[in-house]
Amino acid sequence: MIGNDYLFSDIGIDSIGFHAPKYYIKLDDLAESRKVDPNKFSKGLMAHEMRVPEVNEDIISLGLKAGYQALNKGGINPKSIDALFVGTETITYAVKSVSNIFAELLEISPNSITQDTYNACAGGTLALLNAIALIEKDIISKALVISADISSYHLGSPSEATQGSGAVALVISKHPRVASFSEKFGKVSGNVDDFFRAANEKEAKAFGHYSVKTYLDFQLKAYDDLVKNIGDFHADYYTFHAPFSKLPIKCMQEIIQKRWIKHINDLPKINMNNIKSSILKKLDSFMHDITVLPEWLYLKLKERGYSSETLESISYKLIGNFTEKVLPQLRVPSHFGNMYNAAIWAQIIFIAEEYARTNDIVYFGSYGSGATCISGLLKFKKGFRKIIDQSPHISDFIQNKELKTIKEYEQIKTGEFLQKTVLGKIVEHEKNDKRGFTLRFCDEGCILPNIEGLNHCPKGHSGFHEKFFPLYAVLDSEPVENPNENNLNYLYNGFVRITGDVKPGACLEYEIRRLVKENETNFNAIGLLNWSPMYYPVDNIY
Secondary structure, eight states, rough: OOTGGEEEEEEEEEEEEEOOSEEEEHHHHHHHHHHTHHHHHHHHTTTOEEEEEOOTTTTTHEEEEEEHHHHHHOOOOGGGGOOOOOOOOSEEEEEEEESHHHHHHHHHOSSEEEEEOOTBBBBBHHHHHHHHHEEEEOOOOOEEEEEHHHHETTTTTTTTGGEEEEEEEEEEEEEEESSSEOOOOEOOOOOOOEEEOOTTSSSOETTTTTHHHHHHHHHHHHHHHOOOOOOOOOOSSSOOOOTTTTHHHHOOOOIIIISSGGGGGGGGOOGGGSSSHHHHHHHHHTTTTTGGGGHHHHHOOOOOOOOHHHHHHHHHHHHHHHHHHGGGHHHHHHHHHOOGHHHHHHHHHHHHHHHTTOOEEEEEEETTTTTTTEEEEEEEETTTTHHHHOOOOHHHHHHHHHHHOHHHHHHHHHOOOOOOOEEOEEEEEETTTEHHHEEEEEEOOOOOSOTTTOOOOOTOOOOOOOEEEEEEEEEEEEEEEESSSSSSSGGGGGEEEEEOOOOTEEEEEEEEEEEOOOOOOOOGGOOOEEEEEEEEEEEEEO
């Protein structure tokens, strides 16, 4: 084999998708409301915005669109998918896989394996490893892996500013068109209480500095294990799970300090008198700021007696690894917040869309609290841009968003800010090109399976309706008042829910939202969830 090809398998990413809520808040506004210094968020976390899902927007809403994008961009027939895995820690049901819900909505082959993987923020990566192993054994041929999460912390808590939400979908197969995975991975696990969310609670909790220390410890050990398994390697980009943007920077600093230049301490010492001891004592604080890293390296090498020319060459070459290899993709967590399972893979998609070239290699360190960390490499394939260049891109989501006030955000958190809708009739947009979703539902709007003999409502409702909902549509009627948000009788009369101030001719995009029937009288149906189409006005059609 030529070059580093021997490090990589013939299994990898064949197509990609991403989706995120449109609502967001500015962290400067949050800082003002919480009466803290804005620099605590902008510099301390390197975070600027946070995505906020609507009250009824959940991981089904997010993952469905991401999964659909991945299939659509790759021109992949959903019936060719024979495994659908979901990585999440935002549990929709305590018992009942959300992977089955996605499989039904995306019309994945019924002869497929479905599985949810819960392992904090590493569940999606573990699902990828499952897919790779099953493909290697020819048990499956193609898997769709959806990583979707909504991170939530208590109002006013130290972690509040790191919340976020989003979803990533990756199609995994042999002979991939986007990127190949390394043959081997690094891995480390241990029982650590750095982060948890108790049963029946929505908000998670962490232990601040202890959690950061755990994260860095496991990332470094996973890096070491990969080196042990494959030897020293070169990567064009380094990505790490990002609870907030500053942590991956700290992680790269650890790798540079403790691995890449650890040999400095073993170099011949020439003149210690040229260095003040106070400088060495400030090492830890230096390493918290990447702008002083060249200075620290300069001083550290000068202590060993190296020339100024050598000092500048080495120190600024290493700082380049920050600016070129780590910083660009951190735009994602700085705008979307902590997307948990989707966090690291969204960064990799952003690299692919904005920066990557054929044969570029990405290192990834996927961390899940509790704790486990998986490291590995992927290499972009020739012609990968045929898939990647298709819209929408993550940059489109960064641009297309709707600002909410802190009061509105707090109302959304407490379930008080409900999106008002109207009813209207739609027709497929002329540029839609038959894209969309087919739903089956009873007279009351409960989604039904497309399984002969089981395609009736377990609640006992009558009727079976099948309707195609285009991805992009045009409002074809005057909007009318929606008297009951949870009553879905309108669906089989040709109406859909629509948000915003819309008029006939408005361009609309399909979304799906959770519905919970209030005052359910069927005891066995209490807690059973349902989802219904929701159309939003949009300016751009992708």
